[in-house]
Amino acid sequence: QTAGSAQILVQHITDSTNCQLLQRLQGRHELEPGSVIVAEAQSAGRGRRGRTWYSPFGTNLYFSCYWRLEQGIPAAMGLSLAIGLAVCRLLQQYYQLDAKVKWPNDIYVNGKKLAGVLVELSGTLDAGCDVVIGIGLNVGMPEQSKQHIEQPYTDLRTESSQQVDRNLLVVELQRQVVTVLQEFNVAGFAAFIAEFNQNDLYANQPVYLMAKPSISGICRGVDKQGGIIIETSQSTEVHYGGELSLRAG
Ligand code: ATP
Incomplete structure (x- = not known):
């Protein structure tokens, strides 16, 4: 259940895994960077600018990870792109998918959205800051999802012929995200420019x-x-x- 001493906390239904982590940070709960909350469903899953992340009960992943960003808020700008690359690495390496990042926060496969990233900041604006990194990753979307999402979307079960073990998926996602965050803490987004350009959905389009x-x-x-x-x-x-x-x- 752990990567180092970071934890994975599992919830059944929650409002939003990002909200849950932010509340814990504000309540001064001790959390090890890299700790993760996952839920089976979200009643108030969020996208950017007050948009909704449709989060039905089933097999999808609703995942949030706590991290401490040593360079402070100005460095946070490229963070959602770097996290998008962590999701791409996972989809490419484990499921052999041609995953792409759509600036600034979505992951696409075969021209459809399979995952989204929502980075939120917490605490003071001084040197370091706490960040919560939310990832919604579609594993198996129920049929009625079409009524709720106004743009093309897809899921892992549609795109990959491989069996999806969700426990392994969570552990591997945590590992890929923490690896990217460690790289980001050392060199910021500059370390990811070449990789982004190789995985850019709209490169030269x-x-x-x-x-x-x-x-x-x-x-x-x-x-x-x-x-x-x-x-x-x-x-x-x-x-x-x-x-x-x-x-x-
Ligand atoms: P866009 O993706 O349109 O450029 P955005 O990046 O602001 O805009 P996000 O906040 O990343 O959008 O995601 C919210 C949007 O994603 C929703 O408005 C909806 O269209 C779509 N969406 C919501 N839930 C899902 C889901 N489970 N899978 C795929 N797409 C979803």
């Missing part, structure tokens, strides 16, 4: 950034803080921020 005003151009990867580089007809621009969404152009 026309894209449309839903910003104000919106921007159309060719996706040219990311900079060392995790900002997206878009080549427009006039210039090459870098855009940052958890408020933006990217689409195929």
Whole structure:
């Protein structure tokens, strides 16, 4: 049940595994970095900007991991991309899937969303900060999910011919996430630029950034803080921020 002295706590149904971890941090519960909460279902699973992460009971994974980010908040910008790469590594190495990261926080297989990442910060803005890393990973989506998700999605059982052992999946996800977090603590997002560019869903493709005003151009990867580089007809621009969404152009 442990990686070092980090724990894996298992809950049946919860509001959101990120909320549960954030509450524990605020209540000053002792938690070892790398500790994880998983649940069988979430009644209030969250995406970015108040969106919902549909989290039915069944076989999906709802996973949150605690970490202490030594470089503080400015470094957190590329973190969700680096975690997306941890999920890609898992899907590629264990399930032989052609997994891609969609900037800034989703994991796609065969053009459909299989997993999403939600990084949330806790505590003071000084040197180090506590982070909670949420990952929703679809293992087996019930038939009625179509009514709840307005964009193409998929799951591990559809994409892989391999048997999925969820206990092993949780342990392996924790291992991959902690490995990436350790790498991130040493060198920040800069260490992941090349890997991101190899696994970028929209590499060198026309894209449309839903910003104000919106921007159309060719996706040219990311900079060392995790900002997206878009080549427009006039210039090459870098855009940052958890408020933006990217689409195929
Ligand atoms: P987008 O993914 O559209 O660029 P986003 O990154 O802001 O936007 P997220 O916050 O990552 O979106 O995820 C929430 C969205 O993902 C929901 O609005 C819904 O469309 C979709 N979604 C919700 N639950 C699931 C799920 N279990 N599997 C796949 N997609 C989901």
